[in-house]
Amino acid sequence: MAVSSSSHEDVHNPALLHHFATEEQQRDASNLGMWIFLGTEVMFFGGLFCAYLIYRLLYFPDFAAASRTIDAALGGTNTAVLICSSLTVVLAIWGAQTARRGVMIGCLILTMVFGLAFLGIKGVEYKQKFDEHHVPGPSFNFENVPVPGHPDQMANPRHAQIFFSLYFIMTGLHALHMIVGLGIFTWLLWAAWKGRFTPEYHTPLEVGGLYWHFVDIVWIYLFPLLYLIDRH
Amino acid sequence: MATAIAQPVERENYLNKHYGVGSWLLTTDHKRIALLYLASITFFFFIGGFFALLIRLELLTPAGDLVQADTYNKLFTMHGQVMIFFFLIPSIPAVLGNFLVPMMIGAKDLAFPKINLLSWYIYAIAGILMLHCMLTGGVDTGWTFYTPFSTAFSNTKVIEAGLAIFISGFSSILTGLNFIVTIHRMRAPGMTWSRLPLFIWAHYATSIIQILGTPVVAITLVLVVAERALHLGIFDPKLGGDPLLFQHLFWFYSHPAVYIMILPSMGVVTEIIACFSRKRIFGYSFVALSSIAIAVFGFLVWAHHMFVAGISVYAALVFSILSYAVAVPSAVKVFNWTATLYKGSIRYDAPMLYAFGFLGLFTMGGLTGLFLSALGINVHVTDTYFVIAHFHYIMVGGALMGYLGGMHFWWPKITGRLYPEGWARLAALIVFVGFNLTFFPQFILGYLGMPRRYYDYSHMPEFQVLNVLSTAGATVLGVGYLLPMMYFLWSMRYGKPAPDNPWRAAGLEWQTPSPPPTFNFETEPVVTWEAYNYDEIDKGHKEVPQVVG
């Protein structure tokens, strides 16, 4: 890891921090740092997935009944929205790499629009659940909902409440991560506007992009697990 | 005494480069951040120790006559929470690790200095919240927060304590993240993985545990807070939940957490034993890989804390076997340390006394862990003082001894002052005697059946003698801890100025002045020698190419 001689030797890129020997080392460190952070996020959500896995196996019929009451079309739409936003993220980075400022800024804005759309659709879903008294707590009601495939057997409301608890906590935590992501991208948009990113240096975009993709991946799993337990 | 010695003209170093509160609270220098942590964890050590004192005072007599039952529950709960989350888990990594990791690998700082400072602020905020919780009523669930008591029945500040620990977890995660990236990306030229000090390997393994395990306890605490606030039922059997799910999620982190607490200490002990035997560590690669093995295996054994909680007997079998396996890498280290000592030229300076203490006490603690892994014995001694003695042998006899040994070993480097060796050796002996007097009787008490977390044992008055011995030991132990605090503080003003390498130790950190300059090395070191090259150092070869002008 010797100091490499680059054309920037005498005039340091102001973004190069003093404790790094080269820009490449700094970029590699930032990248590795974000990937490790995403690893911690996987474990963070992982605990919830563990709880979900266990209760889904134990209370499958009740989970299936509860899952049917959330709107899979909205969930699917949201999945598509996030997939599009991941595309715009990579396009924004490509714009930075190829010095296409318009593409970079336009795609950053589009990413945020998709993110806001996601949150909006989520809000609609939550409102639906609130109106149907499926929010866990004192007003929760899940009486007389038949188990899929057994119209004479009613789902256990207590087990359904566990489903909805996990549903709200998992999607809520995910939405919180989206909001943080929007905050990050607001800053990235501002920095891009100010011309801070060049083909040689756009590490914050890459690192922010990694975070955004991770949030997308979490949703890629949440959608089938929560919305599509038993739809036949 | 000291005033007769002419003080040398003070070189510019990380301590005197900038003055003022702002220069400390806004620093990004890993060395200053280490000292910020030193102050805060020492503060919490006193608080945790205070709770321990009250516990031991209560147990002097069989009757519950010092405090009420609910108060006693709060005492042992907060003793555990403070000592584990606000003292032990940060201790070596945040103080010695922060200070030494960059220096040992030849770097100017950690990979993310600002995140390092953020880690400390997160810890401080969590600490303030914890303090507030303790001062406004405390929490009585046991440090383990078992449900449904914590979620549905306790009338204490469970949410606040849970949030404080949740926040402190992020401090731990960010420190671990910083160390891993630093060790991967910022090693000086020639500092290959097989030349790294084993202190670095230990911290690398610790960091792996921190980043993979802590998030799980974080989300578990979120679930506890949510359940308590919203009556959800995830852990409540009346609502279809399983209380053991909490325990599985909690112990998935909290078992590896004990390795977070012991691994760094093992790293310290390795450095000390090599230096004070003047020998290379026997079996370097075994010691390095055993650290990684402990980190990995440590994640496979968590339900040995739940053998009598209600898990199935098949699960108990699986976890029992895995728990035997996890002892192996620790044993490997003990063998390697012993082999290093063999035919070494041993010096009995204070750091080495702590290392010897560690060797014996950690081994005892580890062996009693094997007893506990056996299902038959476990059923008999779970939730008794046997368990308490087991983990205190490791945490206090092991981790804390390693921490004290490390503080003594690197004190000259950190402060530029020598501590008084005579007092230090005396304190080490007092700690060793006090420790054994406090905790050995507890093995016996537990085996004989005294339950833990009981403030009143008047139905078993025959236990009083052992309890009195234990409390007497705790008093001695307390004196042993106060002594270093006093002479360390004394040395900062009146101690002899330290040379760059008072121990003639190997390692890049000793190639800098004591105390070091802010950026550690004037020029980037280029490493061409193996770790622990004591044979070269002692033959009088020019000590490793000087890297500082």
Add this chain to the structure above:
Amino acid sequence: MSDHSKSSPLVTYFAVWAALLVGTFLTYEAAKLDLGKFNAAVALTIATTKALLVALFFMHLRQASEKLLKLVVISTIFFLFILLALSMADYGTRYFPNSHLWS
């Protein structure tokens, strides 16, 4: 060392995007079929494929110069798997009277 900008051709990006959308549609439709126990397996397989596409191509994991990043990902998944699998050692063998598995 080569410039680290990891520029994938746009074609790859749009192809992956299309594949992700198709995968989403497939997941949705497959859920409507009665495959018994395999519904979950199919859904998770498609989800994992989508996640891999995002990780390898959008997150540039495929072009990562060292194996380190891949090791980070694999280790994380491994330990998550440990949490799930060893918990099942208990939940798969314990009696739950209220569960449909035991009634």
